[in-house]
Ligand SMILES: Nc1ncnc2c1ncn2[C@@H]1O[C@H](COP(=O)(O)OP(=O)(O)OP(=O)(O)O)[C@@H](O)[C@H]1O
């Protein structure tokens with residue numbers, strides 16, 4: 059017999075003892091995960107420093123540092139996706155693209171005992187959502203499926219389609235793992251509910267999935283036949299608009315030949331140093347300022363020297379958006395890129411009003427920064443000539 063659970067919008071009231079216990083357990087889980095990831099960063103960096111002459115080893119160690127950093131980022135995203143109450147931007151997305159990306163990600167670490175099947179229709183299935191959240195949603199469900207299959211293996215299938223009316227997008231993730239017992243099923247969407255061992259799960263995966271589905275005005279349902287199969291079925295309102303294509307990645311020929319001058323503003327010495335090295339490596343001239351007023355002074359003193367300002371968002375005294383606004387008043391054509399973590403800076407539209415040309419989310423890949431620089435400098439050239 060199969061049982062099912064649908065979303066449980068259990069909004070919290072007061073802090074009960076049980077909740078405090080859960081919170082303690084969660085904090086221990088997160089601390090454990092972060093400690094492991096930091097150990098990975100520290101150990102591999104040390105190894106790379108010792109072995110920098112052995113290119114193969116050093117590269118491998120640095121790739122592992124990158125991997126650990128990505129995992130730490132994912133963990134933080136998971137926690138903040140759940141606690142976040144502000145609105146993150148939604149765009150029209152073709153879910154087929156999200157699934158294609160998931161498939162590529164999963165291919166790397168699915169064990170040979172698992173058969174992964176991804177079915178997508180020939181026609182686009184678009185929804186209004188946030189791409190990284192949708193990615194997170196699909197990954198969380200797939201990860202649960204894979205964990206359920208374990209070493210024994212089985213099949214994990216992801217199926218995208220629409221309902222009969224064509225007005226709703228339907229996404230199904232199912233696995234042939236051990237299933238979910240009927241007494242547990244009603245609790246799986248609860249934040250911090252997990253049956254996994256310390257360090258293997260924080261119990262936030264499905265709570266985050268549930269919240270993302272809710273934010274998109276959709277529904278989710280879990281059905282399980284213990285010993286045979288578990289299916290998560292999501293329905294989201296379909297959008298009939300066409301997605302806006304992403305700008306193509308820059309090629310080496312797109313990189314600046316004439317060494318544009320960038321003013322880098324960041325109060326964190328480590329980020330400033332890293333930013334400077336990245337910009338040099340991309341072929342720019344770099345000047346640095348430690349805060350907003352110093353940056354303003356520098357632009358006032360050399361009004362025609364800088365081609366672009368690249369600034370952190372959260373800084374004491376003057377924030378990145380405030381700096382953008384003040385610079386806009388004196389040099390409205392100077393491109394401004396804001397580097398921001400989560401949503402500490404306000405909505406995209408508001409920031410553009412302040413004179414922010416491009417927004418780069420932290421932590422970023424060098425490629426996305428390169429693309430933002432290119433876009434901002436390209437747009438500035440167009441208005442100038
Ligand atoms: N496909 C599945 N098969 C069997 N059990 C599942 C499946 N998906 C979820 N569960 C059960 O639901 C619980 C909650 O899942 P959820 O994704 O929220 O947290 P988690 O996987 O335990 O931890 P995290 O996702 O934070 O790493 C799991 O611990 C597991 O007991």
Ligand SMILES: [Mg+2]
Nearest residue numbers: 198202263264
């Ligand atoms: Mg999970």
